[in-house]
Amino acid sequence: MEKLSVSENFKVKVKHLDVGELIKRLLSTGAKTPKELREAVISKTGLSDRVYYRHLKRMLESKEVEEILEEENGGRKIKKYSMRWKESLLVKAPAKGIVYYSPEFVVSRRLLELASWIKQEPEGWVDNQDVEKAKQLLNHYLLPEIKSSYEDPDIYVFVWPHEKKSNLNLADFIHSRFFNLKDVYNSVAETLETKKDFSRDVFVGVYYSPFIAEHMTSFENLEEQMQYVGKPSELIVNEKPHSVSIAVGKRRDGSMLVIHVESREGEIDKAWVKGLAQQLRAKKFQIYNYISEDVRRKLLINLRETLKQHKVLIPKKYVKLIEELLDYSYKKPSSGYVLALAIAVDLCQKE
Numbered sequence: 228m229e230k231l232s233v234s235e236n237f238k239v240k241v242k243h244l245d246v247g248e249l250i251k252r253l254l255s256t257g258a259k260t261p262k263e264l265r266e267a268v269i270s271k272t273g274l275s276d277r278v279y280y281r282h283l284k285r286m287l288e289s290k291e292v293e294e295i296l297e298e299e300n301g302g303r304k305i306k307k308y309s310m311r312w313k314e315s316l317l318v319k320a321p322a323k324g325i326v327y328y329s330p331e332f333v334v335s336r337r338l339l340e341l342a343s344w345i346k347q348e349p350e351g352w353v354d355n356q357d358v359e360k361a362k363q364l365l366n367h368y369l370l371p372e373i374k375s376s377y378e379d380p381d382i383y384v385f386v387w388p389h390e391k392k393s394n395l396n397l398a399d400f401i402h403s404r405f406f407n408l409k410d411v412y413n414s415v416a417e418t419l420e421t422k423k424d425f426s427r428d429v430f431v432g433v434y435y436s437p438f439i440a441e442h443m444t445s446f447e448n449l450e451e452q453m454q455y456v457g458k459p460s461e462l463i464v465n466e467k468p469h470s471v472s473i474a475v476g477k478r479r480d481g482s483m484l485v486i487h488v489e490s491r492e493g494e495i496d497k498a499w500v501k502g503l504a505q506q507l508r509a510k511k512f513q514i515y516n517y518i519s520e521d522v523r524r525k526l527l528i529n530l531r532e533t534l535k536q537h538k539v540l541i542p543k544k545y546v547k548l549i550e551e552l553l554d555y556s557y558k559k560p561s562s563g564y565v566l567a568l569a570i571a572v573d574l575c576q577k578e
Contacts, residue, residue: 432570
């Protein structure tokens with residue numbers, strides 16, 4: 228197989244989406260020992276130690292996270308990492324003198340993009356935490372505009388405003404998107420299926436990707452991102468071949484549920500695919516080492532229409548798939564999760 232080259236305009240690094248957010252969520256439930264925090268983050272993200280410690284160091288330096296000594300039974304003190312709470316965020320319970328701690332509200336690129344969609348289409352959103360946070364940002368000065376895409380088959384672009392504080396013209400940063408943001412958010416399922424709603428027909432799509440590509444931010448807080456980086460995100464491309472497998476199950480109402488997402492290094496291995504098919508009791512599976520332009524376009528447009536019709540549910544735990552759907556642009560590199568999903572959905576629909 229011919230290896231695809233990547234433009235020199237793309238910076239080659241290994242990073243991961245929203246690592247800072249994950250660390251905050253883990254610490255919001257209580258302080259963690261260094262071992263507990265490291266194992267939790269790496270198990271959920273697949274990061275290397277080097278990348279994990281770089282993110283942790285940045286959060287310690289920015290005083291979002293702090294080291295504390297916590298006393299155990301017997302008087303021994305152990306080091307733990309904890310969220311650092313600001314005094315302005317402490318709320319006292321009336322008459323009891325109890326202090327409750329609330330995490331700092333971070334204005335992220337993702338929330339501002341979501342807020343811009345809610346402002347444009349205020350009705351019909353799913354009820355979840357991200358939507359509630361985004362509703363509080365409807366008048367934020369960095370809220371981007373949504374405009375028609377400059378070129379098909381992408382359908383829109385976010386146009387960011389001029390950032391007065393640092394004299395950065397964010398309008399120079401244009402990132403076209405292929406999927407309707409509202410359709411993606413409304414496809415995310417908070418809970419798993421019950422057996423009565425789900426049939427046993429499972430369909431698996433497998434796709435080989437010659438690289439890993441993600442839209443990254445160095446700082447979770449968008450104002451810091453603007454100050455130090457000068458654009459809302461950066462496309463990071465790592466020329467690391469890997470294979471992606473996504474399985475969907477057909478529900479009794481005819482819609483589909485993503486029930487399995489898995490990736491592995493290197494080209495598609497037939498034994499791996501066979502093992503997956505047996506494990507998932509797949510009715511059918513489709514493998515693509517290469518997709519021609521006409522087939523690729525057909526698969527992606529079909530997936531976009533299927534999402535629009537609310538016929539695909541994606542459990543919230545499949546973070547990489549959801550992030551790629553939210554950021555997907557037809558003419559830019561991606562990690563293959565979207566295409567693997569498009570293959571599985573098409574296979575299921577043909578049955």
